[in-house]
Amino acid sequence: MNERLVSLRYRYWPDHLVGEILSKRWTETAIPAIVLVIVAAAFSEAIPGFLSAAGLADTARQACEIGFCVFGMSLVIIVGGIDLSIGSIFALTDFCALFCLDVLGWPVWAVIPATLLAGALLGAVNGILIGYFRLRAFITTLITLIVYRAAYDLLIFGHSNQIAAAFPDIPIWNFIGGGTIFGVPSIVLVYAAIAIFGHVFLTRLRPGWHVVAIGGSRRSAFNSGIPVRRTIAQCYVASGFLTALGALFFAARLGTVGGDIGVGLEVTVLTAAILGGISLGGGKGSVAKALIGTLIVLLITNGLTTLSAPGGVNRMVLASILLIAAMIDIRWVKNRNRIISKVYVSPTYHAMPPIPATDPDSGTPFALNDRLRDVTEIGVGRIEAPEDIILDGDDNLYAGSRHGDIIRFFPPDYERMEVYAHIGGQPLGMAFDRNRSLYVCVGGMGLYRITRNRKVEKATDETNRSLRSVNDDSRLRLADDLDIADDGRIFFSEATVRYEMHEWPVDGLEARGNGRIICYDPNTETTRTVLRNLKFPNGVCITSDRQSILFAETWGCTVKRYWFAGPKIGRVETVLDNLPGYPDNINLASDGNYWLALVGMRCPALDLAWRMPGFRRRMAKRLPVDEWLFPNINTGCVVKFDEQGRILESLWDLGGVNHPMITSMREHRGHLYLGGILNNRIGRYRLAHADPDFVHYDRRWGITA
Amino acid sequence: MRDRNDGPSYGRRVTAAVWFRPSQQNIVFALFAVLFVLFSLFLHGFLTTDNMLTLLQNVAVLGILGLGMAVVVIGRGIDISLVASLAVPPGLVLQMVQNGHSLPYALLTAFALSLAFGLVNGWLIAYAEVPSLFATLATGLFLAGLGQVALFKLDVVQWSPGMNALTVIGQGTIAGLPVPILMFGLTAIAVMLFLRLTRIGTYIYAIGDNPNAARITGIPTRPAIVLQYVLAALVGAFAGLVLAASVNSMPTRIYNSTLIYDVILVVVLGGIGLSGGRGGVLNVVIGTLLIGTMLNAMTIMDVSYSGQNLIKGLVLLVAILADSFVNPRNEETAQQGDI
């Protein structure tokens, strides 16, 4: 009864979401966002109409003007600098706009580009000095702040009277300054457009990545060939440009060249940027952070002014909120990863029937024997971690290695070897297609193809993003094994979407269905997820009817069959259940049955722990990783089964003398070749009654030697 | 004192030996010398004892503030709240005396306020790990607000007769030297002794050079950082007293001015890198002299205030440009976070 409750609680309560949400990058912005909500709520409580449409529109114009400057400042901070001259650039470009409009009498369409160009040029001065001459940003922009401000003072001394006398009444100019479209102020639309572009720029576009990379580590960015100087210079130009944009709207709204326009603006802007969570020193920041920071600062100052708070109180409250927010935020950012590592592992309930007997005299098909004791060894000590192996019609043996290579051993004695292809990630499953291109599932990278002339090509590394998943599951994290259907479609398993390859035992600790079967169609080059929520799907093999695949679920200890075509399309049936070990790769045997590798044997302790998610959660929280309970992978076997789910035979290496663990096997011309992900060798076992001409993928594609 | 590109530290005690090296400090000094000679030759009334004293006197407060800032910057921090430290505690002294409290009592209260303020700054930066730029920005704002709300009636706090005992630190001369210059000199010597002769001074250099390494070595980095900001706050308050005594009032509105930028300029221009661990009192003195010379000469030439800023800015730009050509930084030598 109690266990039933546990099982229901873990089936319906999504524990894993907490960790997944926390590990989202945007949760770094959580604290500023919460502060913003609190501030907005507090003021709307205290001031009637504070958050009304009219009140918001009033605030929005000013907020967006400053918001543009905050964008500029943020960009510059992200690239690892700072721009103190923003306030002075704001003043100068404001003057430029009004001078062109009021004194020179230019039309508005000419004033706008002239102002933006002026801003960009002023920014370019900073950019050239800091980017190309590599002066220090702080002192350089401090000096340009003084110079630009002095220039502004001198300019308005000569022209402020002319500008003050002019009250231009130009509809388009008034629209820029005070117009609305469907009640939304004109500036908000421009701001939204820039914000969306800025977000895409920083997160999706190459130049944006360059900016973040330079801020993160200028030296590494330089060494990886990013044009550091030019990018930095461009950031300052962009900062000037954005500031000019803000100034343009300001000029249209108020039409003033007063003496202290933009004085101290850099402090407000800097405050907003840092408060939003854009850290000084570079490499961190987003558009949302800039926006939130701007809103917090402006809501506080405007709200308190509206409440008739004396200026000093205003300052004290603002300062206090800034400090408290910063302190919490710093704690949060600092400890976020620690919290994530504590809560990310979220074990669930997983009950298994008792383990079938495997004693030598038990009489079950799994009875232990020593048949693998005398395997021939290939490449001992020269190959590392051959998770999967495959042979072609010319008897060449291909094996993956931990170093990200496909190694080829040459017949007849398999003494000679070479690197067949370098992929860069560890190969975990292999299959030949009709043209003898080798398809490889690469952990952490996706599905790759090695053509006959040894060219490595990416087939796919992403699938459709599922709507209900919090983690971005579009990238392939752990593509594991594959097989190819008659029409060329490739079905492959992805073991887990929650962990990286080296963390696979942790997925076993969770025992949740985190894996999936994905289909890649090379004809249309599309990738779709076809089955979800599988417990570490592993081996994949096409069945005799060519309409379905067999796939192993490692933590489920089952082999299932999935129809992708034919009358039973879409159905899933269990073929093998309650295996005594954890199934891995499945491959065809020459007699039409299937070979299945058991990578490790179940043990009662983990079976029991799987029924106690609370226990495993406490373990994950309180113990260091190397003291956790892990699935056993120190011994294993190969079994043969048929499509009806009968175990026909099993091959063991008792005591693990030659083959301590087995993750894959491939039958080839009367031999069974054995691979293991922790092995330093490939085993070759002579099969007594096998077809001496059987070549797996020649048989598969009907090629006769 | 060496330029910060020279590699691992052994050098702040080899001042004389490397005098000829084209570090930023020496470039600024050369620029100062060139300007000084030019003005002396071509500007009537520049090179007189009286004018020299005026020159120094006019930048004395700036120089004292620079010394306070230098302590913090050497420890790889920055103290934006220095102007608030300058304005508020001395303003409090004037206000309390105006309200009829005795001068010692007022001074003691202001000292306590400065101390508390420095401790808060230091705690925020050392223990709460708020970046110094941001922390001092906010605390400065807070202190200025506190002054407006609770401490002062008006933002120009007038001198009252009760204060006259303190006039001596801002006005008049001792042995022919105007007192503010002496105050600057005294502060400079005190800060120099602190940085060079005390163990904590050495710690501050170590922390500025590499905070993590300093911590691993066993240096009590956090208390040392707190001490930096306490010192800065006290030096700032002292500068404020000198200023108040000198102009016979405390214009607390000075908080709104851009004085802090001038202070940073004096420090950084003199060659104390914002990345910390380098430089010393001499750098501040040289930076102050350059600014003082330019301002004085331009005032004599009757250049307008904005014109002065423009020229000042351009000359400074030349100084740092020259430095970047003589001591080029590149992506390999640049320190992360050195903005």
Place this chain on the structure above:
Amino acid sequence: MAGLMRWTIPVFAGFGMLALMAATPARAQQGLDEPFQAQFNKALEGKVVAYVPVAMNFDLTEGWYAGVKHELAPYGVKVEVRDPNWSTNAGAQAVTTLLSEKPAVIIVHNPDVQTYAKLLQRAEKEGIYIIQINMGSAYRSTVFVGANWTEIGERDTTAVVDACKGKSNKIAIIQGALSAAASAYTLKGVENVLAKHPEIQVVSSQAADWDAAKAKAITQTVLKQHPDICGIVGFWDGMDIGTAAAVKEGGLTGKVFVATSGGGETRGACDQVKAGAFDLDVSYDVPTQAADMAAMIKWLLASGMKAGETKSSIYTTLIPITKANADAPGTCWSLAAMQNKP
């Protein structure tokens, strides 16, 4: 309706008087309802006057606030302060917010001639009376109350020129901020006088940015170069405390005539003049300005006139503070007294 009331009430009142005369003598001894004050009270009751200075916490703005509030609060007028604390942008935002809050009157103290101009224009269109105090805007609103800066410049300069008679004829000018309108207008006044006195030589004319320390630095340098200078025109007494300190340190008190201007608060003005720091401090008497504003507000609210229908200015009568009258009561005003006025 209002027009009708304006006519009918006196008529009815007239009838009432006749009726009273006809009545018995005993009844004639009863009190009489003053016919206009109810209407006046009603017009003022519950109205909001918003006050946007450049900042609170200094003598002028605090004085105006105290004075206006003292005059209006008894009639149920609420005076609200929006304190931008020296930030022009915050000030503009405060005025913008007021546009949607619609108080009856906004008193603005402009930071410069332009920033609020467009907003004030909008406000008057929406029926809010705008009263500008001391610092005018390019937009001329219903009322401007304030000092005539040009006149201040003229008076100060005239005094300095007079003091220079028979001396070196060298003077210095310590301006405020280049971009501030008050500073520019005052400078115009200075120029007006100097145009009539070609013998006067201006050895230095610089902006000290309203900063006492800067004023002191400039003055010191100028005095070292020209120890024979005979007068200095300063633009604000708060800043010229620095100027005076430099003069005092140079031992030239009494020899250099320092003329300046300000709000006339005792500590900043009369005390300084008595101490010899300033020889002339032209005061635009803050209590008078506050009273002028309060009167205008009362009149505007009671009259029901449309905002911006007429536009006019009230220039403040200036009080020249010299040693002669610095001690006299009424020359200066005390902020504390004004705030604590019953």
